Amino acid sequence: MEYALRDERALLEKYLRDRGLKMTRARETVLDAFLGLESHVSVEAVIEAARRLDPGVGQATVFRTVKLLVDAGLAREACHDDGSRLFEHAYNHAHHDHLTCTRCGAVVEFIDPDIERSQEAVYRRYGFRSSGHRLELYGVCPDCAAKDAE
């Protein structure tokens, strides 16, 4: 965990140095805040976490830094829910799709090789070059279904 944090910080530093940008205290704070949160967080949540580490961090800075993290490959936009976008860790967190419970909001991350393969076939069928996809399955999780049954 400690090592992972260091890895990710080094990645961000390299990304910044490579393009003449600077590693600042605010960016450290936002990175730490983001890494300390679990998957699928809104910028709002990152703002709160960042201000727990350092009150006085501007929200504009958090928006800007999250965008940087995405560009640097440390974060990835997950499933922009209604309204606000959600982000998740991208470093050491391979591609996956989401199965979401529409009742309680529970999210299962899954990867299905058959689906991935079939998607490639669709790209070939229409002559498209692939550049990523988004698959969100919606349903009712076992827990919520059990509550219905009562």
Add this chain to the structure above:
Amino acid sequence: MEYALRDERALLEKYLRDRGLKMTRARETVLDAFLGLESHVSVEAVIEAARRLDPGVGQATVFRTVKLLVDAGLAREACHDDGSRLFEHAYNHAHHDHLTCTRCGAVVEFIDPDIERSQEAVYRRYGFRSSGHRLELYGVCPDCAAKDAE
């Protein structure tokens, strides 16, 4: 086509009557405007189309009515793009997924039985009851790829 319009209007009227709502001129206008547009339209586009039929239609009314159309099963939210949501016809327009060119915005509607089947398997694997999904494939279409090659 004429018949289809009548069908859809009858559907909306039934939907409204069943819950004590009223069929109004504004709702007729928005319905006609929406039906006159082709797939994947923003509310903005519906507002423009509606005002071509009847200037003075309030934008709030269009937003409200599009929501009604979705509830009535006449419209369906397609792929909420960056920012604004997009809607498409739902009546006599079976389920399908989207393959979108990230360069020119071209959209191919497709249905892949293998993918649909694999998705059902995912639902079973995690014990979820299915309630719909959203699959968006992104890539570069043949035309844009050809331009790249030049």
Add this chain to the structure above:
DNA sequence: AGTCTATTGATAAGGGTTATCATTTACAGA
């Protein structure tokens, strides 16, 4: 330390959507 430029945070502005509310309208019943 000094210079130069990126970055910051407060604030305003932006775009899409929804809430408010006085007025108008649809529609069931008399």
Add this chain to the structure above:
DNA sequence: TCTGTAAATGATAACCCTTATCAATAGACT
């Protein structure tokens, strides 16, 4: 057809999330 009542309308303001503006600050290099 007339009326009463509740729903619907449209103008407007409010809302949320996000981005732009900008004077002040703080890295990174010499």
